[in-house]
Amino acid sequence: xxxxxxxxxxxxxxxxxxxTGTQLAARGGKMSTISNLEFPEIVKAVHTDYKAAGASIIxxxxxxxxxxxxxxxxxxxxxxxxxxxxxxxxxxAVGEDCYVAGDMCSTGQFMEPLGDYTEQQFYDNAAxxxxxxxxxxxxxxxxxxxxxxxxxxxxxxxxxxASGLPVIASISFDPVGDSFRTMMGDTSxxxxxxxxxxxxxxxxxxxxxxxxxxxxxxxxxxxxxxxxILCAQPNAGKPELSAGEVSFRLSPEEFAEGVxxxxxxxxxxxxxxxxxxxxHIRAIAKESSVA
Numbered sequence: 001x002x003x004x005x006x007x008x009x010x011x012x013x014x015x016x017x018x019x020t021g022t023q024l025a026a027r028g029g030k031m032s033t034i035s036n037l038e039f040p041e042i043v044k045a046v047h048t049d050y051k052a053a054g055a056s057i058i059x060x061x062x063x064x065x066x067x068x069x070x071x072x073x074x075x076x077x078x079x080x081x082x083x084x085x086x087x088x089x090x091x092x093a094v095g096e097d098c099y100v101a102g103d104m105c106s107t108g109q110f111m112e113p114l115g116d117y118t119e120q121q122f123y124d125n126a127a128x129x130x131x132x133x134x135x136x137x138x139x140x141x142x143x144x145x146x147x148x149x150x151x152x153x154x155x156x157x158x159x160x161x162a163s164g165l166p167v168i169a170s171i172s173f174d175p176v177g178d179s180f181r182t183m184m185g186d187t188s189x190x191x192x193x194x195x196x197x198x199x200x201x202x203x204x205x206x207x208x209x210x211x212x213x214x215x216x217x218x219x220x221x222x223x224x225x226x227x228x229i230l231c232a233q234p235n236a237g238k239p240e241l242s243a244g245e246v247s248f249r250l251s252p253e254e255f256a257e258g259v260x261x262x263x264x265x266x267x268x269x270x271x272x273x274x275x276x277x278x279x280h281i282r283a284i285a286k287e288s289s290v291a
Contacts, residue, residue, distance in 0.1 A: 212258020
């Protein structure tokens with residue numbers, strides 16, 4: 001395969017995988033990064049199934065495996081182990097046939113003045129995880145499910161400097177009137193502007209409370225203010241709460257139709273988030289505009 005940086009600039013549609021945590025839980029593992037240590041074969045099976053479904057970018061099971069998040073989970077002493085094994089399991093599952101993306105996320109905490117952490121602490125936190133993932137052979141870094149553009153920009157700068165790899169930055173948005181905002185009130189225009197300035201190689205959205213069709217409108221907003229490479233990883237519909245459980249009800253075919261709209265709006269990186277399965281990713285790959 002050509003280097004990911006070249007593939008990114010080619011304009012070709014690249015397919016990311018779908019939800020990992022729910023797939024781990026459905027197969028008897030735990031919906032967390034600790035599955036890398038306790039259920040490695042299940043982790044590999046999830047990666048393998050997404051590869052077979054047609055994904056060309058597979059994310060490591062390391063989403064919340066940064067030091068600050070792990071400290072609050074009582075697992076900080078296993079940070080390097082969780083990330084190193086996560087990267088290795090993903091590579092073993094997909095070989096050189098797919099790009100392995102080191103998956104990173106929020107700390108789950110707030111910076112000053114809203115919280116107790118400094119920008120430097122957040123920078124060091126992201127740099128540490130990115131460095132471990134890069135040292136263990138990932139092809140790129142993806143920083144996803146972010147709700148604060150300020151924190152995301154810090155993480156992008158840290159990951160770029162620490163890893164030297166391409167970085168995708170993905171923000172979670174919610175519908176507000178005729179547009180969209182993050183939990184912190186950030187607009188799509190602000191996200192594109194500040195993350196481009198931070199050095200992100202691609203910018204997009206995942207998760208949130210919007211469906212794939214709404215995400216296509218969000219992608220169109222982003223495209224209207226920049227020619228940056230765009231990424232769309234919608235949920236399988238809007239989250240629905242029933243009997244204390246959240247579910248996502250879009251069929252693979254309906255999901256793929258929404259993702260096609262995201263491509264038409266300007267996204268060249270597409271995949272799935274909450275509620276998606278290998279069947280949803282397979283449906284994307286079967287779309288004539290993507291195959």
